[in-house]
Amino acid sequence: MAKVRALPQRKKVGSLDTPTDLKPEGVAAIAKALNTLLADTFALYIKTKNFHWHVSGPHFRDYHLLLDEQAAQIFATTDDIAERVRKIGGTTLRSIRQIASLQRVQENEAEFVPPLEMLRELMNDNKAFAANLREAHDICDKYEDVATASLIENWIDETERRTWFLFEASRDADRTGH
Known part of the structure; x- marks a missing residue:
């Protein structure tokens, strides 16, 4: 007859205390970095949609569709970032105010922005x-979180693709004089 070993008594776990093998200081640093990226992601999404809604001119359809596609890609990243924070045991953003306090992407509330300036501004933001x-x-x-690093590598690739497309679209506008 096999003996069953008793598991050691665990400390009381809080309702949002997700188990992880990452060190607490690593969780805190990575969660902080990801939450700041999440705030930037929301700000970049809103700015891209703003330009999508307000673009005009002879390349309207192309720019409108490009910006809509990019905004959708940016927004799709938000859940992945937030869920990664939770998977490692952190907590994530809870309000628009928190987003505003963390974001590094500068807003553009101008009544009119010429299309070429929109593309270049978003290119620089990306x-x-x-x-x-x-x-x-x-x-x-630094904290040996290879899973988050792997996700970030994919997000870098997506961001570089957006930057490239915005660069090429703005070059086309230079050549045509629009």
Whole structure:
């Protein structure tokens, strides 16, 4: 007859205390970095949709569709970022106010922005976002969180693709004079 070993008594677990093998200081640092990225992601999404809704001119259809596609991709990332924070045992954003306090993406509330300026502004925002993703990746590497680092690598690739498309679309506008 086999003996069953008793499991050691666990400390009382809080309702949002997700088990992880990452060290508490790693969870805190990675969750902070991801929450800041999440705030940037929401801000970039809103800005992209703003430009999508307000683009005009001879390339309207192309730019309108490009910005809508990019906004959808950006928004799709929000759940992945937030769920990753929770998977490692952190807590994530809870309000618009918290997003506003963390975001690094500058808003554009101008009544009219010429299409070429829209594309270039979003291109620069995406370049900055890629750099911020790389900084978060470094934090993941420091605390040996390979799963989050792997996700970030995919987000960097998506961000670089958006940057490239915005760059090429704005170059086309330079050549045609629009």
